[in-house]
Amino acid sequence: MAETVPLQIVRRVALVGNPNVGKTTVFNLLTGMRQKVGNYPGVTVERKVGRLAGEPPVDIIDLPGTYSLSPKSADERIAYDVLMGHLEGETSPDLVVCVVDASNLERNLYLVSQVMDTGLPCLVALNMTDAAEEAGLHVDVAKLEQELGVPVLPLVASRNEGIGKLKYRMRQESLPEPARPRWDIMPVVEEGLPFLTDHLDGILPEHGRRIEVLQCLTNDAMLDHWARRLPAFHAAILAERERLEGLRAPYQQAEIMGRYNWISPVVARVVQRSKADTELTVSDRIDAVLTHRFAGPVLFALLLLLIFQAVFTWATPAMDWIEAGVVSLGDVVRGAAPSGMLTDLLVDGVIAGVGNVAVFLPQILLLFFFLGLMEDTGYMARSAFIMDRIMSKVGLSGGSVVPLLSSFACAIPGIMAARTLANPRDRLITIMVAPLMSCSARLPVYTLFIAAFLPTGTILGILTWQGVAMFSMYLLGTVMAFVAAFVLRRFVFNKGDSSFFAMELPPYRMPRFRQILWRMVDRSKAFVVRAGKIIFGMSIILWVAATFPRAELTPELAQEARILEVRKAERVEGLKATGMSTEEAALLIDEQFAEEDTALDARIASFRIERSVIGWMGHALEPVMRPLGFDWKISAGIISAFAAREVIISALATLYSVGDADEDSPLLREQLKADTYEDGSPVYTPLVAVSLLVFFVLALQCMSTLAIARRETNSWKWPAVMWLYMTGLAYLFSLVIYQGGQALGWG
Amino acid sequence: MTLIELKPGQRSRIVGWTSAAPPARLLEMGMLPGAEVELIRFAPLGDPIDIKVRGFHLSIRKSEAQLVEIEST
Structure with a gap:
């Protein structure tokens, strides 16, 4: 007989609070790494749940930081x-x-x-008591408890003070008494409430009725869902609104005013001031410099320069190590595993594919570190303050600056950074235009084509043509991002309430590196897992498409391969006659023939890929791409670059049978230059190169971006729109450039 | 007069809103009649502004500040 184990019901505790009050720090301290992060169904609000370990266990729900529970945004609605x-x-x-x-x-x-x-048992965790004392504010905890009628626990979460007591209170068997409202609403509104709450009798628990009625009275979004659920209540609310409007009672603001009429005297009674409110704090002094009319923008620009320097320079050694590591891992696997299809798939598909993601990890970690630093110190809000004027001109807000600049490194952290935007419309527009900023995956493509096809001379003695071309690529992407934002704001998101901007400028704080590193790892994990999965899958699909159907070699090619083998065998025999062992001789000959071997292998690879699915697709797409100046090989390269842009280089290398090549490979450059159509005209002219470059600036060729946009917008609709408009733009621009250029005789 | 007419460093008290439907978010943050406000500074490009209300710093655009009626100083 099995013993009956008493079913343990885990207590659930919700954390609520304004933004910038250290709620996440408290949550991290309580739950450590025992966190689960996901999304609430149907919305993009992050759902964070953690477990307070020990006996009895407690589940903690970290609700989004909000200023209010009255649902105006998705965050408030969820809370x-x-x-x-x-x-x-x-x-x-x-x-x-x-x-x-x-x-x-x-x-x-x-x-x-x-x-x-809400009538739920609640307690107040009074955080940042140290900062309050510093600002000359002393809060009388006992008095506050008395005024609120709920327990109050003082904390300094940044120094881990008071957390133990908080844990104890969360576990304690007896919960605090359910809280009761202590404020009064203006009498004219109050007198209508009992009649309205009666409607919800038996539908909502008693504690939830009054607040629901108040919400419905002022908020259409809240009222709407009652229209079908309880038409009588819906009608009663509308009637009450009419009555109040008839009396000219400012009922819309009645709730807010009623609450503050209670709060202000409470605060006056519990807070003692030892400094005048007018005295400048340290934070005010810092602000006087960092948001100064001249110094502010200059310092902001310098900070950005530093971040760019870090992301593009400091990350390079780590990126090189990862690249080298991936290559040697591939070699090890190839050496250990029997040669064949499966090993090819593992090395060329899986390892190379995952390497494509991993190589961006150093940049992404660094970027997230700087973003975390800006958020944690409070500077993020200042950067929005400085930039808002410019950004609002194109329909964005100051908060879009950092997400967009991050996208120069990679659109994924950029899109994720858009979470800091409170206005959902600003956030969506920022997400939609972020991939137009030239990310670092485009850089190798720019490098290859600019070095191969653009003139090397200088302009005005200092600027090189190639440098100007590179800069133009970045400029084009940025300008198009602004234009796209303007168009989206003007023609797509032009409905709804007029955008307003209300952003708290929290006091500056010393950065807490543990918190920053924590968040950096957390966000990077999201990138690796999400993007990794997609790239992993796509890499396998692309490998299959580039490998099958496996074409039979032509008699000539097969003959050449046989001849090479015979020649090598003859030489081995010759060496063996001099007394060398078979193995030694084979090794020596392999070394001597390495160049010929590679060249032949590359030609076979090129022959096969032309007859593979990718090659076939390149040919199929050629008629569409010819007006842009692209032949079937470029088209095939563009198809393989769909998963990730930089893949076009290795794809072209294979198509031009160059063996292994990167963007600096002179051999690949020469091959591209030498390629001709059947009539002898070159495939690549400078005009084709420019057309291709512009195509890469504008087209959305990145599965991970689509995946992250899908996650952040919670629908496939916006990633689909994103892909279509960007690819459409790319096609249009390349078409105009190539056709226009030809008409002007620049072909 | 409205909030926009203050000079940096000047304080006043909110009297009301010129708009029939003021942004609820600003009301919830305490920008109600009777509350003291101080204009701290203009952003480097002139907009938005940094104001201090109920002991914290809030950044709003000039277009919103125009809706806030204050006691004349």
């Missing part, structure tokens, strides 16, 4: 729904912990008062 138990399959949490910034009590208590209205 409200989680607390009210509105999400399917989830009940209200057993306890709500409100993380509050002690140095900013008044605004923070607004959210607390809303949480208290």
Whole structure:
């Protein structure tokens, strides 16, 4: 007989709080690495759940940082729904912990008062008490407890103070008494409430009725779903709105004013000031420099320069190691495994494919480190403050600057950084245009074609043509990103409420490197896993497409291969006659014939790829691409670059039978220059090269970007639109450039 | 007068909003009649502005600041 084990119900605690109050720090301290990060169904709000280890275990839900529970954004909606138990399959949490910034009590208590209205047991974690004392603010904890009627625990999360007590309170068997609303709404609104809450009798638990009614009264989005669920309630709310409007009662603001009318006196009673409010804090002094009219933009530009320098220079050695590591791993596998299809797939498909992702990891780690540093210190908000004027002209906001600049390294961290934008429309537009910024995967392609086909002379004695060409590529991408943003804002996202901008400028804080490294690893993991999976799959598909069907060699080619083998065998025999062992002789001859071997292998590879699916697709696509000046080989290269741009170089190397090559390979450059059509005209002219370069600036050839855009927008619609408009732009621009150039006789 | 007419360093008190439907977010952040505001500075390019309200710094655009009526100083 099995013993009956009592079913253990794990207590669920929700963390709520304003942005910039250290809520994530508290969450990390409580749960350590025992976190699960995902998305809430149907929205792009991150769902973070962690486990407080020990007995009894407690599940902690980290709700998005919000200023309010009244649902205007997806974040607020989720926070409200989680607390009210509105999400399917989830009940209200057993306890709500409100993380509050002690140095900013008044605004923070607004959210607390809303949480208290839910009637759930709650406690206040009064964080940053050290910063408050520094600013001359002393909070009387006992008095605050008394005023709120909920337990208050002082914390300094950045120094791990008070966390032990918080853990203890979360585990304690007896929960605090359910909180009760302590504020009053203006009488004219109050008198209508009982009648409205009665409608929800038996539909919502008692504690949730009043706040739901207040939400519906002022928020159409909240009211709408009752239209079908409970038409009588829907009608009653509309009638009440009409009554209040008839009385000219400012009921829209009544709730907010009622809460602050309660909060302000409470704060006055519990907070003692030892410094005048007008005294400048350290943070104010820093701001006087960092947002100074002249120094501010200059320092911001210098910081960006430093980040670029780091991402493009400091990351290079690490990238070289990874590249070398991937190559030698491939060699080891090839040496150890029996030669054949499976090994080819493993080395050329899987290892090379994963290497393509891994090689960007150093840049991405560095970029995330700097982004984390900017966020953690509070400088991110200042960069938005400085840049907002320029960005708002094209329909973006100041917050888009950092995501867009990050995209110069890689669109993936750029798209992920757009999470810092509070306005969903700004965020979506930023995501949609970020891949137009020239990422580092385009750089090898630019390098190869510019070095091979553009003149080497100088302009005005200092600038080289090639340098100007390189700069133009970056400029074109950036300008197109702004144009695309403008068009999207003007013609696609032109509905809805007029965009407004309300951004807190949090006090500067010393960066906490543990937190920054934590977040850096967290975000990079998301990149590696998401992008890795896609690239892994695509690499295998591309390898198969480039390998099958496996064409029979022509009699001539087969003959050549046989002759080479015979010649080598003869030489081996000759050496053996001088007394050398078979193995030694074979090794020596292989060395001597290495060049001929490679050359023949490359020609066979080129022969086969032309007859493979990729080759066939290149031929099939050629009629469409010819107006841009591209032949079937370039077309095949573009197809293989669909997974990742830089793949075009190895694809072209194979097609031109160059063996292994990178963007600096002189051999590949020469082969490209020498290639001609059947009539003898060269395949690549400078005009073709420019057309191809522009194509690569504008086209979206990156599976990982599509995958991350799908994750961040939670639909395939926006990645599809993104791919179509960018590829359309690329085709159009290349077409105009090639056809226009030819008409002007530059062919 | 409106909030936009303050000079950097000047303080005043909010009287009301010139718009019938002021942005709810700003109200929730405490920009209600009676609250004290100080204009700290303009962004380097003149817009947005940095204001101090209820003890914290908030950045809003001039177009929003224009909607906030304040006591004349």
